[in-house]
Amino acid sequence: MSMKECRLILGDQLNENHSWFHTVSPNTFYLFVEADSEVRYVRHHIQKVKAIFMGMKAFAKSLVEKGHIVEYIELNQKDNQKSISANVIQFCQKRKIDKFSYQLPDEYRLDLELQNLCKILNEKGVQTEAYDTEHFLSPRDSFKTIFPKKSYRMENFYRYMRKQYNFMLDSSGEPWGGQxxxxxxxxxxxxxxxxxxxxxxxxxxxxxxxQRIPRKWTMGEMPTEGIIWPITxxxxxxxxxxxxxIFLDGFGDYxxxxxxxxxxxxxxxLSFALNVKLxxxxxxxxxxxxxxxxxxxxISLSNLEGFVRQILGWREFTRGLYWAEMPSYQTLNHLEHQRELPSWYWTGETKMNCMSYSIRQSLHLxxxxxxxxxxxxxxxSLLYGVNPDELDKWYLGIYIDAFEWVEITNTRGMSQFADGGKIASKPYVSSANYIDKMSNYCKNCAYDKKTKxxxxxxxxxxxxxxxxxxxxxxxEKNPRIGMVYHTWGKMNxxxxxxxxARANWIxxxxxxL
Known part of the structure; x- marks a missing residue:
């Protein structure tokens, strides 16, 4: 008798070009689980949960159309065991599965969960095997080779990746445009x-x-016309x-x-489509x-390069850093910030127009x-001293493209400097001057951008x-911000x-506010 295999498909593994799907077998079962635990570990945007579930449904349907055997467990299904692991165990018992396979997850907590699941299944006599997702351009442990001394810099990583894939290089290996x-x-x-x-x-x-997503678990708005994010x-x-x-030639510039x-x-x-691997x-x-x-x-070369850098450089770089530094990375709080998020982070109801607009847009879209x-x-958030634990949860929940491997490195690292400079060489903070320089937000604000x-x-x-x-x-010893302290020192x-005094009142x- 042929071995029966269960292959788990997570909600961010919707890659129809994966080698798993090259052949059809009557003894291979593809399992999709809408898990209560995955919806509720942070408060997610309603559009995010819906888009992932719609993507999973559409992907499952496409597999069935190609002849694959699919089992899909919906969130409100009576026999849904709430967690991914419990549903897999139940399915393996029901179908008398001999082997359980999964693609390596991109989040550390799921990696641990699935490793533990495999131990439980092994004890029950079920073989287990993990596969690569066949999506990223660099392996999980790429930083061991590229940064053996743990001095991480995106520019070095980006140049390494350009050379690895021969992207935008001339015949002598030099970059297009000479830089x-x-x-x-x-x-x-x-x-x-x-x-x-x-x-x-x-x-x-x-x-x-x-209808099967409890609204009380989520945040944000659900437009009556539906979601704009691609699900196939x-x-x-x-x-x-x-x-x-249409848009590439303006991307880099603006x-x-x-x-x-x-x-x-x-x-x-495209970040949602990329992050769920469509x-x-x-x-x-x-x-x-x-x-x-x-x-x-x-199309100017600067616009092309700016776009490629975001994907080949930044996206791959943040993932590499995530796997190099977890799980300790999620505990870092270099500046010891402890303030709670103001309640208007959930409504956008603040007189600061830049914050109000950006938060309301986030809740709407x-x-x-x-x-x-x-x-x-x-x-x-950094200037105010928000606890990075709180901010991580907020960013992870509110944005359609936020999965921990990309969210936490950008939020705790790049944005909040909570990692002490592992990802960025200085804190990214500014006064109103930068926001006014790069936007039209300040012209409609109740506050005066010019006074302190x-x-x-x-x-x-x-x-x-x-x-x-x-x-x-x-x-003060950071060479990139010495001028700030020089200017502060010259003030009377x-x-x-x-x-x-004004800052303390705030x-x-x-x-x-």
Missing amino acids: WNFDAMNRKKYDGKIKIPSRKWKPSYSDEVL RKEALNRLDEFLE QDAMLEESPYLFHSC ISPKEVIERAIRTYEKKRNQ AYAHHIQRLMVIGNF SEVNSCPYNSLYWHFFDRHKKIL SAEKKRIL LENGES
Whole structure:
């Protein structure tokens, strides 16, 4: 008798090109589980839960259409055992499974859970085996080779990866355009010189999926027309094609810009599709390069390189750091910040227009681009001294593309400097000046962007100086921020006192901002 095998498919493993699916076997069962434990470990955005469940359903259907045997356990199904492990054990017993297989999960907690599950199954006489997801361009343990001394820098990693895959290199191995990085050209405020094209997205809706998700477990809004995020590979590829043909040439230039009238600007909005593996980073990069080669007179190299750097560089880099530093990484709090999130993080009801707009957009769309996350919400959170544990949960829950391997490194590391500089060489904080420079948020704000110590002064301005003053012992020797302390030292004592008094009032009255 042939061996019966159960293969588990997680909600972020929707990769139809995986070698698992190359052959069809009557003795191979693909198991999908809508697990109570996965929905509830943090408070997720309703659109995120729905998009993942819709993606799982669509993927399961496509496997059935190809002849594979699929078992799908819905969230409210009577025999749902709530956790992934309990459902797998029940299924293996019911079907008399001989072997359990799974693709390596991208989150540490699930990695531990599945390893423990395998021990339990082994004791019951079931063989187990783990497979690679066949998605990322670098292995989990890539940092052991690239950074043996644990001195992590994204630029070094990015150049290494460019060479590994021969992306955008000439015949002598030199980078196109004579330089590896065009980041200095990718920091423009939107100036209206290039019209922002409209999106041709078709929302998806499913009452059947929505009805089985308890609303009290979730946050955010569910638009009546449905969600805009791709849930099938075809939809993801259409989204990629639209971006490359219409938006790529504005991406690099304006990737750091923020605009009230346009939440997406020139961004690809592909991160959800990538993170659930509907599409792969390799095919995205290769298609982008082919588009550039076909339209060299229409697309600048700086725009192409800026896009490739986000995927080949930053996305792969943060994953490598995650697996190199977990589980200790999730406990780091270098600056010892302990403040709770103000309640308006869940509503957007604050007079700070930049925060109000960015949070409301996040609640409405389950989306904000990287500068809104880093230099508006993350910036205020760091200046205010939010406990990174709280902020991790908020970011992990609210954004459609947030999975721990990419969220925690960006939030605890890049945004909050809680890792003490493992991922970033300095804290990314600013006064209102940066936000005003890169957006149009300040013009509609109740606070004065130019003053520091008045009753209506922008909270960022006084908190900025308070942050550096209270962390002087830790930060003053950092060579990248020496000028900050030089400027602070030159201020007269009366002005310093007023600024710190304003900041202290803000810290004591954060709920009323």
